[in-house]
Amino acid sequence: MQFLVESSNKAGHQVLCTTHSPYTLTSLNNMMYAYQVGQSEPDKTNEILDKKYWLNPAEVSAYMLKTDGTPENIMDEDIWQIKAENIDDISRELNRDYDAMLDLKYPVAHE
Numbered sequence: 001m002q003f004l005v006e007s008s009n010k011a012g013h014q015v016l017c018t019t020h021s022p023y024t025l026t027s028l029n030n031m032m033y034a035y036q037v038g039q040s041e042p043d044k045t046n047e048i049l050d051k052k053y054w055l056n057p058a059e060v061s062a063y064m065l066k067t068d069g070t071p072e073n074i075m076d077e078d079i080w081q082i083k084a085e086n087i088d089d090i091s092r093e094l095n096r097d098y099d100a101m102l103d104l105k106y107p108v109a110h111e
Contacts, residue, residue: 001027006052022091025062025084031055032080057081 001017001024008015019025035054038045045051057080063071064086074083 001031002053005031005055009052009055020087022084022087025082025087028055028060028062029081029084032057032060032082036080 004015004017005028007013017024030049031053032055034045034049034051035056038051038054042051045054057075060075060082062073062075062082064074066072072086074086075081076083
């Protein structure tokens with residue numbers, strides 16, 4: 001993600017990225033937060049995350065496709081962060097389904 005952000009910042013290009021990875025979203029959140037904190041503490045923030053990776057959150061959109069195919073905005077515009085926990089909710093749902101099938105295949109005797 002840092003490579004994509006650095007490249008798009010240099011060239012002024014837009015990037016469209018699709019992912020199922022909470023790590024990718026968290027990485028983007030860190031870069032957007034660095035941009036925000038860097039406005040008041042540029043030198044200290046640059047020591048943590050090089051300025052070339054800072055990402056202006058006003059230039060970021062994040063959507064999740066719902067099961068019916070419609071997009072849902074997952075950008076929290078109050079704090080300018082992607083609500084990465086939305087992907088965690090989907091993972092929990094998938095894990096519940098998997099566990100239910102495991103219970104069918106390998107029933108546990110209840111005392």
